[in-house]
Amino acid sequence: MRHILSNRRAIVAFIAPALVVYLGVIVVPAVWSLVYSFFKGTPALGFHFVGIANFRQLWTDPTVRQTLLFTIKYTVVLLTCQIVFGYLLALFYIFVLRRSSTIIRTLVFFPVVLPPVAVALLFNKLFAIAPQVGPVNSVLQLLGISPVDWFATGTAAFVVIIVMDLWRSAGFYAVLLYAGLVDIPEDVIESARIDGAGGWRLVRHIILPLSKPIVIASVIFGLNADLKVFDSILALNNGGPGTETTPLNLYMFQTSFLYNDYGYGSTIAMLITVLCLAGTVLVFRSSRRQVEREAV
Amino acid sequence: MARSGVGGVRALNEVIWPEEGPATTRRSRRRRGSLLSGLSRRALTNILIVIIALVEIYPLFWILTSSFKSQDDFTTQPLWSLPKHLNFHNYVTAWLTGNLGTDALNSLTVTLVSMAVILLLGSAAAFALEIMVWRGRTSILLLIIGGLMVPTQLILLPLFTIYFKLGLTNSLLPLIITYIGQGLPLTVFLMATYFRAVPRELFEACALDGGGAFRCFFSVGLPLVRNGIFTLGLLLFFSIWNDLLVALTFNSKPSLSTVQVGLLNFNGQYGQVAYGPLLAAISIVIFSTFIVYALINQRVMRGLTAGSVKG
Numbered sequence: 001m002r003h004i005l006s007n008r009r010a011i012v013a014f015i016a017p018a019l020v021v022y023l024g025v026i027v028v029p030a031v032w033s034l035v036y037s038f039f040k041g042t043p044a045l046g047f048h049f050v051g052i053a054n055f056r057q058l059w060t061d062p063t064v065r066q067t068l069l070f071t072i073k074y075t076v077v078l079l080t081c082q083i084v085f086g087y088l089l090a091l092f093y094i095f096v097l098r099r100s101s102t103i104i105r106t107l108v109f110f111p112v113v114l115p116p117v118a119v120a121l122l123f124n125k126l127f128a129i130a131p132q133v134g135p136v137n138s139v140l141q142l143l144g145i146s147p148v149d150w151f152a153t154g155t156a157a158f159v160v161i162i163v164m165d166l167w168r169s170a171g172f173y174a175v176l177l178y179a180g181l182v183d184i185p186e187d188v189i190e191s192a193r194i195d196g197a198g199g200w201r202l203v204r205h206i207i208l209p210l211s212k213p214i215v216i217a218s219v220i221f222g223l224n225a226d227l228k229v230f231d232s233i234l235a236l237n238n239g240g241p242g243t244e245t246t247p248l249n250l251y252m253f254q255t256s257f258l259y260n261d262y263g264y265g266s267t268i269a270m271l272i273t274v275l276c277l278a279g280t281v282l283v284f285r286s287s288r289r290q291v292e293r294e295a296v
Numbered sequence: 297m298a299r300s301g302v303g304g305v306r307a308l309n310e311v312i313w314p315e316e317g318p319a320t321t322r323r324s325r326r327r328r329g330s331l332l333s334g335l336s337r338r339a340l341t342n343i344l345i346v347i348i349a350l351v352e353i354y355p356l357f358w359i360l361t362s363s364f365k366s367q368d369d370f371t372t373q374p375l376w377s378l379p380k381h382l383n384f385h386n387y388v389t390a391w392l393t394g395n396l397g398t399d400a401l402n403s404l405t406v407t408l409v410s411m412a413v414i415l416l417l418g419s420a421a422a423f424a425l426e427i428m429v430w431r432g433r434t435s436i437l438l439l440i441i442g443g444l445m446v447p448t449q450l451i452l453l454p455l456f457t458i459y460f461k462l463g464l465t466n467s468l469l470p471l472i473i474t475y476i477g478q479g480l481p482l483t484v485f486l487m488a489t490y491f492r493a494v495p496r497e498l499f500e501a502c503a504l505d506g507g508g509a510f511r512c513f514f515s516v517g518l519p520l521v522r523n524g525i526f527t528l529g530l531l532l533f534f535s536i537w538n539d540l541l542v543a544l545t546f547n548s549k550p551s552l553s554t555v556q557v558g559l560l561n562f563n564g565q566y567g568q569v570a571y572g573p574l575l576a577a578i579s580i581v582i583f584s585t586f587i588v589y590a591l592i593n594q595r596v597m598r599g600l601t602a603g604s605v606k607g
Binding site: 004005006007008010011013014015017018019021022024025026027028029030032033036043044089092096097104105106107108109110111112113114115116117118121122123124125126131132133135138167172175176179228230231234235249252253256257262265266269270272273276277 | 341344345348349351352353354355358359362370371374417418420421423424425427428429430436439440443445446447448449450451452453454455456457458460461473474476477478480481484499500503507508509510512513534537538539540541544545555556559560563571574575578581582585586588589593594596597600601
């Protein structure tokens with residue numbers, strides 16, 4: 001009986017196709033990309049070796065500095081909003097709406113499944129000023145505020161980007177955190193209530209500490225998603241004005257395909273990868289240290 | 297996420313849609329302890345619900361109503377006003393000149409083919425890694441799960457070179473192959489956890505009955521994890537259908553565009569002058585997704601959040 005489940009031919013037939021595709025599409029290109037960062041050129045024109053010139057360029061390139069700063073700013077602001085709004089929504093679902101929360105939960109989740117491109121084009125029109133004044137500016141006019149050209153300055157465009165991506169993703173974090181909150185044992189909350197904890201104190205001292213694992217999981221997931229932002233900003237305003245709202249990922253794309261510099265593009269891709277790994281490790285280690293401190 | 301242990305994924309799945317048990321007991325208790333009187337509390341709740349509903353629905357309502365407006369409505373009426381007549385002209389223009397029909401067919405082909413191959417290869421590999429017994433399976437599983445750490449943009453440029461050298465760039469194959477490679481790590485990882493949840497005795501019984509490894513996989517294993525396959529299928533469907541980065545990178549000509557690439561190009565060509573057709577195109581994309589979501593939203597929410605625990 002054992003030998004059927006350890007039949008060599010069957011094992012190879014089951015695992016080989018997946019393994020070959022995985023190695024060919026993920027592992028080999030990932031290593032290859034590292035090699036590319038020491039070259040310049042494109043597949044059509046050929047490559048030549050340049051040593052560490054790409055890395056030196058990465059260090060001094062003012063656009064890299066700008067796009068890196070923007071990516072970090074975007075991630076910090078958006079991630080904070082995602083977790084805070086997601087958590088508030090989850091609390092709202094579980095403690096206020098309770099059994100009737102399904103409809104609202106389903107409604108708020110809907111934008112999550114929408115294509116980011118469609119959402120970005122929609123927000124582009126919602127915040128438009130020309131050729132016609134969009135609904136958002138109409139509301140501002142109604143309130144006696146002069147309409148804003150949202151895509152003319154980096155600051156205003158940043159606001160639209162955050163509002164758009166928050167609208168698109170809040171429902172996702174709400175459901176994720178909701179799952180963690182449902183997990184808290186009922187008798188723990190019960191006994192805290194008997195001890196007189198209610199409202200804010202209950203949340204602060206009981207629910208928040210107990211839901212920490214799922215919050216940290218959400219932060220790590222969000223960090224890796226937000227640092228790689230691409231499609232929504234490309235479709236909304238293409239990172240403008242200039243490169244003021246261009247994230248690293250978009251800059252990497254432009255460098256590779258607009259300026260035909262695959263080697264430098266690969267170097268920027270490396271930077272993105274390192275950023276994601278470093279961010280994840282940082283969140284992970286600081287959360288662990290905090291847990292240890294609390295344990296002592 | 298990977299670090300909290302594989303079993304955590306399944307636990308999370310079961311937890312997302314509980315039987316609503318705790319809420320019932322909470323309800324009776326909250327009434328007494330609340331500082332606010334029942335009435336104002338309810339009013340506050342209703343206000344919050346209205347605000348949330350407005351924020352979610354208004355943008356969608358606006359784009360749907362606006363997509364029926366004529367060019368004349370756009371230039372003479374404020375943008376938030378309702379259309380004077382229902383005008384389907386924009387939809388015809390979007391569908392025909394916007395090539396949305398071709399794009400949708402391309403997207404559907406790419407998404408369904410990639411999805412089917414990922415699910416077949418991924419669950420076969422997960423079966424070999426989780427159910428079958430051989431040396432080295434743990435390291436192979438770790439190697440594949442490691443792929444979750446590789447961001448797409450890192451592999452794009454070498455892949456472009458490979459497809460270029462192989463002469464594949466004039467087809468949908470680059471997209472399909474890339475999506476398959478990208479989808480495999482998460483699929484293998486999650487399918488392995490689903491197989492782990494199946495009692496081992498079932499496979500041993502199958503082997504005892506003289507079924508070969510293939511029969512044990514196809515007629516015992518797969519039917520038992522069909523829930524997992526469905527959940528993963530949804531996750532893969534939306535992530536491939538909505539993708540822009542890969543689709544844009546390997547897009548060589550308009551007749552091979554996916555919906556997302558087509559929408560982006562359509563905006564570039566008509567977005568500034570002809571509002572109507574663009575809004576109609578966006579509406580088609582948004583409300584076709586809405587139909588899918590309206591039918592199976594609970595499964596979608598479970599599937600998409602299950603994917604995020606990969607960390």
